[in-house]
Amino acid sequence: MRFGTRLIHNGNEIDEHTGALSIPIHQVSTFHQSDINKAQRFDYSRSGNPTRQALENTIAVLEGGHRGFAFASGMAATASVLSIFAAGDHIVVCEDVYGGTFRIMNSLFKRFRLDSTFVDAADPDRIKAAIRNNTRALFLETPSNPLMKITDLRAAIDIAKQNGLLVIVDNTFMSPYLQRPLELGADIVVHSATKFIGGHSDVIGGLAVVSDEDIAREVYSVQNGFGAILGPQDSWLLLRGLKTLKVRMDHQQNSARIIAEWLMAQKQVEKVYYPGIDSHPGSDIHKRQSDGPGAVLAFKTRSVELARRFMSRVTLAAVAVSLGGVETIVSYPVTMSHASMPRSERLRLGITENLIRVSLGLEDVEDLIKDFDQALA
Amino acid sequence: MGLRIESKIVRGHKGADPHTGAISFPIYQTATFKHPGLGQSTGYDYTRSGNPTREEIEKTIADLEGGLAGFAFSSGMAAIATLCEIFSPGDHLLVSDDLYGGTYRLFEEISRKHGLDFTYLDTGITENVINAIRANTRAVFIETPSNPMMKVTDIKSVVEIARVHQMLTIVDNTFLTPYLQRPLQLGADIVVHSATKYLGGHNDTLAGFVIVKDQVLEERLRFYQNAIGGVLAPFDSWLILRGLKTLAIRMERQEQNARIIANWLKDHPRVEKVYYVGLSDHQGHAVCREQASGFGAMISFSVRDPALAEAILGRVKLIAFAESLGGVESLITYPITQTHASIPKEILDHLGVDEKLLRLSVGIEAVEDIIDDLKQALA
Numbered sequence: 152m153r154f155g156t157r158l159i160h161n162g163n164e165i166d167e168h169t170g171a172l173s174i175p176i177h178q179v180s181t182f183h184q185s186d187i188n189k190a191q192r193f194d195y196s197r198s199g200n201p202t203r204q205a206l207e208n209t210i211a212v213l214e215g216g217h218r219g220f221a222f223a224s225g226m227a228a229t230a231s232v233l234s235i236f237a238a239g240d241h242i243v244v245c246e247d248v249y250g251g252t253f254r255i256m257n258s259l260f261k262r263f264r265l266d267s268t269f270v271d272a273a274d275p276d277r278i279k280a281a282i283r284n285n286t287r288a289l290f291l292e293t294p295s296n297p298l299m300k301i302t303d304l305r306a307a308i309d310i311a312k313q314n315g316l317l318v319i320v321d322n323t324f325m326s327p328y329l330q331r332p333l334e335l336g337a338d339i340v341v342h343s344a345t346k347f348i349g350g351h352s353d354v355i356g357g358l359a360v361v362s363d364e365d366i367a368r369e370v371y372s373v374q375n376g377f378g379a380i381l382g383p384q385d386s387w388l389l390l391r392g393l394k395t396l397k398v399r400m401d402h403q404q405n406s407a408r409i410i411a412e413w414l415m416a417q418k419q420v421e422k423v424y425y426p427g428i429d430s431h432p433g434s435d436i437h438k439r440q441s442d443g444p445g446a447v448l449a450f451k452t453r454s455v456e457l458a459r460r461f462m463s464r465v466t467l468a469a470v471a472v473s474l475g476g477v478e479t480i481v482s483y484p485v486t487m488s489h490a491s492m493p494r495s496e497r498l499r500l501g502i503t504e505n506l507i508r509v510s511l512g513l514e515d516v517e518d519l520i521k522d523f524d525q526a527l528a
Numbered sequence: 529m530g531l532r533i534e535s536k537i538v539r540g541h542k543g544a545d546p547h548t549g550a551i552s553f554p555i556y557q558t559a560t561f562k563h564p565g566l567g568q569s570t571g572y573d574y575t576r577s578g579n580p581t582r583e584e585i586e587k588t589i590a591d592l593e594g595g596l597a598g599f600a601f602s603s604g605m606a607a608i609a610t611l612c613e614i615f616s617p618g619d620h621l622l623v624s625d626d627l628y629g630g631t632y633r634l635f636e637e638i639s640r641k642h643g644l645d646f647t648y649l650d651t652g653i654t655e656n657v658i659n660a661i662r663a664n665t666r667a668v669f670i671e672t673p674s675n676p677m678m679k680v681t682d683i684k685s686v687v688e689i690a691r692v693h694q695m696l697t698i699v700d701n702t703f704l705t706p707y708l709q710r711p712l713q714l715g716a717d718i719v720v721h722s723a724t725k726y727l728g729g730h731n732d733t734l735a736g737f738v739i740v741k742d743q744v745l746e747e748r749l750r751f752y753q754n755a756i757g758g759v760l761a762p763f764d765s766w767l768i769l770r771g772l773k774t775l776a777i778r779m780e781r782q783e784q785n786a787r788i789i790a791n792w793l794k795d796h797p798r799v800e801k802v803y804y805v806g807l808s809d810h811q812g813h814a815v816c817r818e819q820a821s822g823f824g825a826m827i828s829f830s831v832r833d834p835a836l837a838e839a840i841l842g843r844v845k846l847i848a849f850a851e852s853l854g855g856v857e858s859l860i861t862y863p864i865t866q867t868h869a870s871i872p873k874e875i876l877d878h879l880g881v882d883e884k885l886l887r888l889s890v891g892i893e894a895v896e897d898i899i900d901d902l903k904q905a906l907a
Binding site: 154159165173353399467471514517 | 531532537538539549551552730731770773774777778780781846848850855856857891893894896897
């Protein structure tokens with residue numbers, strides 16, 4: 152069965168009791184137990200809920216993993232996964248990771264003595280050099296946010312395996328339609344399902360998928376113990392959003408390719424960051440490990456003033472944080488997604504004040520070009 | 529803003545919540561609204577009369593159909609039933625004979641009791657329409673393409689006749705949606721929808737719409753919608769808004785799949801006939817091409833052996849045997865006992881709706897998988 156079909160038919164789409172073609176929203180906290188001597192599948196919604204389970208099973212099938220877990224946000228998913236580690240452990244993290252991930256690693260987890268080193272993961276030697284005796288995991292994002300830097304997943308996974316590390320990949324930008332890290336040997340995938348998976352800018356959610364039962368037990372213990380679970384209504388909305396993942400991404404990716412080329416031809420634009428451009432560093436690696444360049448790109452204008460003017464003039468695209476929805480969203484990383492990163496760190500990474508990130512939606516790309524054209528003028 | 533329809537579909541009417549900037553329109557799950565003072569209103573008093581979430585979907589569908597106002601109801605049938613209230617006892621309507629069974633049942637069992645009279649005819653043949661007009665004929669109600677035989681009616685020709693005789697033209701646009709066909713722009717007066725189908729698109733919400741383009745009709749519909757109260761709930765209004773955002777890309781994929789499947793079925797030795805407007809030899813192909821920008825994703829086909837039709841329904845695995853249509857999942861149904869069971873046998877015989885006929889609503893799955901499933905089911 153091909154991916155587009157699996158989105159609609161993965162064994163989690165029909166209610167077994169009534170035949171309903173939409174999984175019921177089990178908006179419930181607790182479950183009547185018919186026999187106190189017999190454990191039932193569900194007892195309390197924090198531990199398990201049928202609607203959430205349908206979503207968790209679905210994402211596990213789509214990522215090609217062993218088991219899925221749904222959380223209240225992408226950060227709750229990442230924080231819960233990081234909570235399987237212990238004080239004194241160390242993690243190697245790709246340096247231009249999402250600002251929120253950077254923040255919890257540097258404040259919250261540091262307080263609990265989970266140490267981290269940030270490296271340019273595009274260079275495998277730097278990953279190697281950062282590994283210590285107490286390193287337990289490698290945390291990657293590829294393409295990275297917002298500069299679309301590419302990490303060679305196979306090379307990074309090789310290094311990790313040689314050193315007995317778990318590999319965690321944030322697959323938000325690609326979604327399982329375009330990239331399946333577990334199939335390349337990664338151990339855990341995390342998602343901000345708020346983005347392409349939900350796809351409609353109307354749900355906050357996070358997902359994690361693990362490759363084997365041992366890791367599943369550990370993540371489940373945090374999910375149930377810590378309890379940052381996704382509610383039934385939001386689980387159902389993500390299931391609904393997933394059904395159109397492929398058709399949405401096909402259109403969005405196509406628009407991204409067109410917009411990237413258009414931007415490159417504009418005299419006000421200094422540089423375009425998009426893995427779909429042949430000259431983009433790592434685009435050949437990206438091609439080998441994924442099925443497409445995705446629908447997020449970034450660009451730098453020739454001046455800071457041009458960037459600020461662009462942000463104030465766009466009318467069709469929404470100016471907002473977040474990405475992956477049906478609406479085109481433009482954001483300004485310096486004050487939005489990466490505001491929690493120190494300025495010095497931002498500048499070192501190239502997240503400058505003339506940088507704009509674009510997440511393509513489902514609008515007609517001609518309308519977007521018209522809008523961008525007047526905003527850049 | 530002069531946007532293309534794909535962009536309008538994503539944006540909706542307001543585009544975002546004007547109060548908070550929320551990109552997703554808020555669900556106003558409320559029955560009533562606090563008044564600022566005596567004799568003052570925020571514009572909303574009671575959700576049956578008006579609700580901001582429902583208003584957003586109503587204005588969005590009106591924009592997409594090119595109408596003046598839209599009205600959202602709790603089902604497609606509630607939409608048509610409320611619309612019938614604009615007529616009076618003694619009025620007569622001409623109706624496409626190949627019609628959704630539920631509409632036929634409503635007209636015959638309920639509206640007739642209220643004094644309305646109906647004549648069913650092939651509205652695809654202009655002379656039929658002219659010949660059936662009486663002094664008390666007030667409207668022509670058409671489905672094009674029709675359900676399940678995919679007959680096409682030339683909307684402009686019907687509109688011309690209707691204008692001469694001061695009749696309203698009502699088009700059920702469920703099968704094509706405003707993405708592919710906009711009857712109001714072709715001169716029709718009223719469009720109705722079962723929004724449960726392509727507009728919602730996920731087989732998870734029931735809803736109906738009426739869209740009008742003149743102010744007198746708008747006022748009357750607003751009165752009946754509020755007085756009868758078969759309104760669409762806020763959460764369901766929001767689900768239809770959410771579903772609508774992917775309408776264009778869903779329809780594109782579904783139609784593309786439908787073309788491939790129709791051609792595959794045509795060449796199958798156990799298939800007797802394929803009814804799909806997108807096939808160039810379909811009798812309504814040229815007219816549909818003229819008045820719509822696509823042919824949709826509904827296919828009916830008859831198999832050579834009635835026993836096979838029943839066997840197919842038992843054998844399909846990927847395709848669900850279920851009523852309804854237009855969702856992301858492919859569905860197959862058996863019109864004679866399911867969708868059209870309430871239509872008398874003589875009419876069904878006349879139309880060709882028999883025990884060999886199956887109706888397929890093509891979804892967005894990979895087309896190869898749908899064909900694999902049909903292949904094993906037809907074997």
